[in-house]
Amino acid sequence: MSDSEPRDAATVDAFHRGAFWLVQPAAKGHRSGMDAMMLAAAVPSTFAGRLADLGAGAGAAGLAVAARCPQSHVVLVERSEDMAAFARLTLDHPSNATVSARAALLTADATLAGKARAAAGLADASFDFAIMNPPFNGERDRPTPDSLKREAHVMTDGMLEAWVRTAAAIVRPRGGFAAIIRPKSLRPLLATLGGRFGATEIVAIHPRADADAIRVIVRATRGSRATPVLKPPLILHGPDGHGFTARADAINNGRASLLGD
């Protein structure tokens, strides 16, 4: 993939106040932002080991983990060759030398199973943690004419379960899992985690304290049988104005983990 060039114009955006930079498509395709930062924040700051970012896109969430967790080694797993090319540019960007030293790119489909999955580089129990920001739209929902963006945003039937099955296969017993989802995916995600991951921690993300949640982060432990916990929600904005709450700002900038661990 290293000689593959993105077909679209790129931007280079700072994350974690310049701790790392993301090369991503300027207009087409999925552009990363706060969702990726909140997902990465679900990984404990003390995390040490190998982490897979499934459907990594240009690498935002994975690199955010690498930047905050100095003992982590991150593998960006991306199916789209176009997006993987942006991830490659991200890893090769000179400003990212420190974090890229603990990051790698794997062009592979997170929905692969069995021998094909292992052959693609995703061996069973070879990771200590898996994170995912899965496509969030149903197939019939808000179709987009932009095919690169559609690939990042459209969840086909069974795709969420296939991603979770891959996470369950590649994460060692007692290893971690985290996903950021829309509220409408909470029921299918909880259903598909059952029997695979336990000790589920659910964090609702509300734009304001009195508004419905717009995202949910679900963290869980491979093979645990402990019952789910509903953690305090994350509130993004205070009652007056559009600024972030201190907690949301710290999470967005890699200064704090989501669950304080």
Add this chain to the structure above:
Amino acid sequence: MSDSEPRDAATVDAFHRGAFWLVQPAAKGHRSGMDAMMLAAAVPSTFAGRLADLGAGAGAAGLAVAARCPQSHVVLVERSEDMAAFARLTLDHPSNATVSARAALLTADATLAGKARAAAGLADASFDFAIMNPPFNGERDRPTPDSLKREAHVMTDGMLEAWVRTAAAIVRPRGGFAAIIRPKSLRPLLATLGGRFGATEIVAIHPRADADAIRVIVRATRGSRATPVLKPPLILHGPDGHGFTARADAINNGRASLLGD
């Protein structure tokens, strides 16, 4: 049942600042309190029609609906003859004359199905709303030597699904459903609602803003296909001291509905 006398000592406790009173067992059996008030608050204040309180115990949640919603008619459905006797005493208590005029008692098992359920008085599509505070402990969890309390607190395998199946049968299309559960029951409840109820609204109840949820209220609409919504959580206590937040106090005292409708 009207001539059946409770075998245990009873207390008479005020709810909704004296709007109604509950006759309930003094020591043994399940004693109602805030859970029942929060469940009742999930019913819109404008609700008009027939509501079933499944597993009503002494009648706390059902009477709280009758007290707040002047156009409601409530049926307390209780399997235990002992608890139904307390519900009878509650309905017959002189202080409850106003609310009891719109309330009835049905001694029946919420897990009944098919013809047996209809024969017991729970006809298909005969209610506009069903509420439930199902037993919350797993069979192997914290067994209690008090058999009356055990009956109220122990959820046997499949009981939650049986209760939801009954609610789906007796509630008319577009009718309402609400349950108060422990967080550990969220996954099985969402799974069993699927295909029966939609437009699910989830409200986490946290003792304090920075503490894990201790209860969850789930409200849904019969036959709706709308996707779930995570509503703002209910916080019971402020950061300083043990007093209730204004919102929790209003809900506990029948001055406000949970979802402002």
